[in-house]
Amino acid sequence: MSRWRRSVDELAARRRQHECERAQDALSRVTSCFQQLVASLGSSADGSFLRDELDETRTVAHRICSGNAWLSCRLLRLLSDSDSAPSGVQDRQVLERLWVLFLSALEHFLYDLRKACDLIGQFPLAERSNRRLLVNTGCVDGVVGVAARVASVQLPWLTSEVEPSPDLTNHITGLETMMSEMQQRVPVAFWSVEATQPAWAEARGEPDDLVESLEDLMEVEIIAGSQKTACCGLGCIA
Amino acid sequence: MTIRNVLRDHGQRYRPRMACLKKAEKVVLEMQDPATGVKLQPQRLVITTIPHAITGEDIVAWLADRFQIDAQEARSFGSMLVALGYIYPIQDHKRLVVKPDASLYRFQTPYFWPTQQWPVEDTDYAIYLAKRNIRKKGILELHEQEQYNRLHKWMNHKWDFIVMQAKEQYRAAKERKKPDRVVFDCQERAYWVVHRPPPGTVSAMDYGLERLIDPNAHEAKTPDDYERIMIFTQQSIMRPRVKSSVSIGALVKYCATYKGHDPFLSKCLPSNPWLTDDVTYWALNMPNVEIPTKMRVERWTFSFGELLSDPRGRDDFRLFLKKEFSGENLAFWEGCEDLKWGTAATMKEKAEQIYKTFLARGAPRWINIDGKTMEITVKGLKHPHRYVLDAAQTHIYMLMKKDSYGRYLKSPVFKETMKKAVCPEEHKFSDSQLEQNARNRRPSLSPIIIRQQEQEQKAKMAASAPVDITQLCRFTTPVPHLAVYSGITDPPSANASPSLPFLAHTPACPSPISVALDSTSASERRAEASEGESEGNPEARASAGGNVSKSRVALSLRRLLKRGCTPSSMFASLSPKCNSAAGTSSRIQPITPDEPSQAPPRRIGNFFQIKVDIPPECRIYPIESEDEDEENRAISRERLGTKEIICPWESLTPQNGTG
Numbered sequence: 001m002s003r004w005r006r007s008v009d010e011l012a013a014r015r016r017q018h019e020c021e022r023a024q025d026a027l028s029r030v031t032s033c034f035q036q037l038v039a040s041l042g043s044s045a046d047g048s049f050l051r052d053e054l055d056e057t058r059t060v061a062h063r064i065c066s067g068n069a070w071l072s073c074r075l076l077r078l079l080s081d082s083d084s085a086p087s088g089v090q091d092r093q094v095l096e097r098l099w100v101l102f103l104s105a106l107e108h109f110l111y112d113l114r115k116a117c118d119l120i121g122q123f124p125l126a127e128r129s130n131r132r133l134l135v136n137t138g139c140v141d142g143v144v145g146v147a148a149r150v151a152s153v154q155l156p157w158l159t160s161e162v163e164p165s166p167d168l169t170n171h172i173t174g175l176e177t178m179m180s181e182m183q184q185r186v187p188v189a190f191w192s193v194e195a196t197q198p199a200w201a202e203a204r205g206e207p208d209d210l211v212e213s214l215e216d217l218m219e220v221e222i223i224a225g226s227q228k229t230a231c232c233g234l235g236c237i238a
Numbered sequence: 239m240t241i242r243n244v245l246r247d248h249g250q251r252y253r254p255r256m257a258c259l260k261k262a263e264k265v266v267l268e269m270q271d272p273a274t275g276v277k278l279q280p281q282r283l284v285i286t287t288i289p290h291a292i293t294g295e296d297i298v299a300w301l302a303d304r305f306q307i308d309a310q311e312a313r314s315f316g317s318m319l320v321a322l323g324y325i326y327p328i329q330d331h332k333r334l335v336v337k338p339d340a341s342l343y344r345f346q347t348p349y350f351w352p353t354q355q356w357p358v359e360d361t362d363y364a365i366y367l368a369k370r371n372i373r374k375k376g377i378l379e380l381h382e383q384e385q386y387n388r389l390h391k392w393m394n395h396k397w398d399f400i401v402m403q404a405k406e407q408y409r410a411a412k413e414r415k416k417p418d419r420v421v422f423d424c425q426e427r428a429y430w431v432v433h434r435p436p437p438g439t440v441s442a443m444d445y446g447l448e449r450l451i452d453p454n455a456h457e458a459k460t461p462d463d464y465e466r467i468m469i470f471t472q473q474s475i476m477r478p479r480v481k482s483s484v485s486i487g488a489l490v491k492y493c494a495t496y497k498g499h500d501p502f503l504s505k506c507l508p509s510n511p512w513l514t515d516d517v518t519y520w521a522l523n524m525p526n527v528e529i530p531t532k533m534r535v536e537r538w539t540f541s542f543g544e545l546l547s548d549p550r551g552r553d554d555f556r557l558f559l560k561k562e563f564s565g566e567n568l569a570f571w572e573g574c575e576d577l578k579w580g581t582a583a584t585m586k587e588k589a590e591q592i593y594k595t596f597l598a599r600g601a602p603r604w605i606n607i608d609g610k611t612m613e614i615t616v617k618g619l620k621h622p623h624r625y626v627l628d629a630a631q632t633h634i635y636m637l638m639k640k641d642s643y644g645r646y647l648k649s650p651v652f653k654e655t656m657k658k659a660v661c662p663e664e665h666k667f668s669d670s671q672l673e674q675n676a677r678n679r680r681p682s683l684s685p686i687i688i689r690q691q692e693q694e695q696k697a698k699m700a701a702s703a704p705v706d707i708t709q710l711c712r713f714t715t716p717v718p719h720l721a722v723y724s725g726i727t728d729p730p731s732a733n734a735s736p737s738l739p740f741l742a743h744t745p746a747c748p749s750p751i752s753v754a755l756d757s758t759s760a761s762e763r764r765a766e767a768s769e770g771e772s773e774g775n776p777e778a779r780a781s782a783g784g785n786v787s788k789s790r791v792a793l794s795l796r797r798l799l800k801r802g803c804t805p806s807s808m809f810a811s812l813s814p815k816c817n818s819a820a821g822t823s824s825r826i827q828p829i830t831p832d833e834p835s836q837a838p839p840r841r842i843g844n845f846f847q848i849k850v851d852i853p854p855e856c857r858i859y860p861i862e863s864e865d866e867d868e869e870n871r872a873i874s875r876e877r878l879g880t881k882e883i884i885c886p887w888e889s890l891t892p893q894n895g896t897g
Contacts, residue, residue: 025402032406036414039422042348044290097398104396108361108403115356119348136270136278136290137347138421145413195397199390202368202401203376 321442326428368404
């Protein structure tokens with residue numbers, strides 16, 4: 001009887017673990033898109049569209065992070081791990097790893113959020129004259145693709161209740177409190193977590209589409225017979 | 239999760255220092271204004287055209303025009319903007335300068351502007367490196383590779399996150415349109431060139447220590463601020479003033495005096511080690527060198543402070559004072575300095591030592607300070623602290639300065655030193671010699687070793703401390719018949735220890751006493767003395783004296799001493815001025831029944847004025863050096879197991895043997 005119970009528990013644990021991993025992936029995706037968007041704040045690509053996209057991305061992220069299922073799932077398992085001895089050291093290590101990764105992701109996201117807050121404060125778009133202040137960086141809004149990517153993110157679990165997403169400052173404070181809470185309640189020694197892949201692993205084995213280096217992209221057309229030594233800096237390693 | 243080991247900022251995260259950043263931002267915003275800013279041009283690439291590029295010459299021209307400065311300055315200003323990261327070069331992206339030609343630049347997006355508020359994170363750098371790794375299949379620059387390895391080691395716990403994030407960012411970037419993608423990549427690359435420069439480059443973001451307040455923040459004036467201003471102005475009204483003519487005169491005098499001694503303003507003989515790499519100058523001016531240089535000796539004449547602060551000068555002065563028999567002043571002064579600068583743990587003992595040695599009535603090296611100062615000092619010693627002896631020290635310092643210093647400068651000791659002082663020849667090195675010197679540079683002695691040597695020397699000095707004449711004459715009269723009793727007609731100066739140079743000066747002093755200057759252990763003497771204790775027996779004494787005459791040569795100095803000691807009490811009683819008022823003198827040592835008391839007499843200021851105040855049974859304890867005193871006390875303390883009288887305000891009962 002108890003063995004059956006235990007196997008059920010294990011299965012449940014595995015499923016939750018997979019959910020967490022998928023949620024982690026989703027969070028990464030959302031945060032990276034968020035970074036792309038924030039990078040355009042204050043530049044010539046800035047505009048109400050960008051800001052709206054920013055808000056939506058934030059909402060998605062908020063839903064992933066602060067979903068109750070996420071927290072309870074993690075916390076419960078890690079806190080109660082002292083009971084379930086048979087799950088073993090391996091499982092605990094995996095959990096700790098996931099925990100640390102999640103906290104790192106949160107931290108990274110928080111950094112971007114703060115920057116976004118600053119930039120929005122520095123470049124308000126309330127009036128038309130403010131548009132003159134936007135820095136002409138060469139970007140002319142190309143964030144549509146990014147927005148689409150964000151939209152394609154699937155949440156690992158369905159949230160029944162749709163909380164209203166908080167505005168930027170509240171979001172920041174909320175995340176901060178959540179992080180500190182998490183760090184205090186669960187004593188995980190993050191230095192004991194190890195990476196699963198060795199260094200330089202990502203350099204090999206990217207079998208997807210051909211990678212264009214920056215030099216290729218920045219190749220300048222050489223007008224025949226012109227004086228211009230149209231050098232784009234190919235000499236130096238980009 | 240990051241381990242936040244920020245430099246010791248005491249919890250203050252935001253410590254802006256670069257006030258220039260805000261100002262640079264303003265300038266950049268002006269520059270990029272489409273109407274009045276720098277002229278924008280498109281950058282033509284193979285795949286596309288990217289707008290909003292500016293040329294170097296346009297930047298320089300605009301800056302020169304806007305701020306009304308010349309081209310050179312405009313160029314440096316522009317380079318500063320590039321170095322800070324507000325503008326980045328598109329071609330030659332590693333050199334952060336503005337080239338006043340057609341090379342292209344672009345404005346950096348505000349996301350990548352430098353701020354001190356949010357310091358640049360290593361996590362981001364790791365993600366960036368991982369992205370580059372993916373892109374360039376592992377071909378990174380050398381310093382980037384090193385950084386990558388380092389970050390992989392230190393951020394191992396979140397490395398999975400970093401790689402995952404790098405991949406995601408890479409994919410997200412691909413979603414953008416080509417020109418924007420190029421721009422973003424350029425921006426990111428430029429950002430990291432500014433904030434993680436390759437080794438050997440000078441980074442504009444290197445701003446040193448962080449400051450407490452934001453120079454750009456607006457500080458509202460609070461009532462507290464005004465109160466402070468009021469207090470400050472009130473205090474400055476009350477400050478004592480010096481006429482500027484006086485203070486300027488003092489400055490001029492100082493400059494004129496020290497001008498020749500300043501290695502910046504005048505030549506350093508033989509040569510300045512910093513310039514020629516030849517350390518003769520330092521070797522000649524070591525603190526404990528035998529023969530000082532002429533410049534150094536000249537410096538001693540400038541002021542008493544100079545003399546004292548130079549260890550060699552102090553030695554010379556000490557020698558002089560020894561000859562004058564007022565060495566206790568300098569010793570006291572040094573003891574006070576020791577107390578002031580010493581460790582707190584030893585302070586109490588030091589204060590006690592000093593008191594017992596110098597200040598107590600009948601102390602072995604009593605210094606002559608006026609009553610009021612003595613009172614203050616003694617009162618302060620109830621609760622000794624570092625500066626308790628300050629008043630006395632100042633008094634003694636002024637005494638030495640006004641009295642002894644002048645005499646020192648005219649004394650034969652000083653003249654001798656000055657005559658012997660060496661004046662080194664100036665070095666004339668050729669270039670090749672200079673190179674050789676540079677090659678032969680060696681580090682100097684470690685300060686630990688120097689300190690050990692100093693301490694050894696101090697200990698040595700303390701062990702062979704000079705004795706002051708006042709102590710010598712404590713129990714004696716300069717009466718010839720002393721010699722009769724001791725049976726010694728001439729002072730055995732030959733046998734005397736070498737540390738008694740002034741034997742020659744004191745012919746009248748009875749030899750046993752002078753012999754007694756030999757620093758032997760008091761306990762031994764005591765032991766020996768107790769053997770021969772047969773007071774009140776003149777015959778014994780006479781015979782002892784006779785013994786002395788017979789066996790002077792054979793006996794060791796110590797025994798001589800002992801024998802010679804016995805009659806001295808009789809001398810004392812024979813002394814015309816002796817008032818054998820027993821028990822009225824204060825004691826500084828506890829008395830044991832088996833030991834004779836050491837009655838400290840009234841202090842004698844003058845050699846020839848002897849007021850001896852000894853009870854008849856007192857035994858002359860020959861002059862002991864300070865540490866014998868201490869040894870005495872230590873031993874007696876052990877024997878008695880009682881606490882000594884330290885506090886002078888407690889009534890000193892006539893000897894009853896208790897401490």
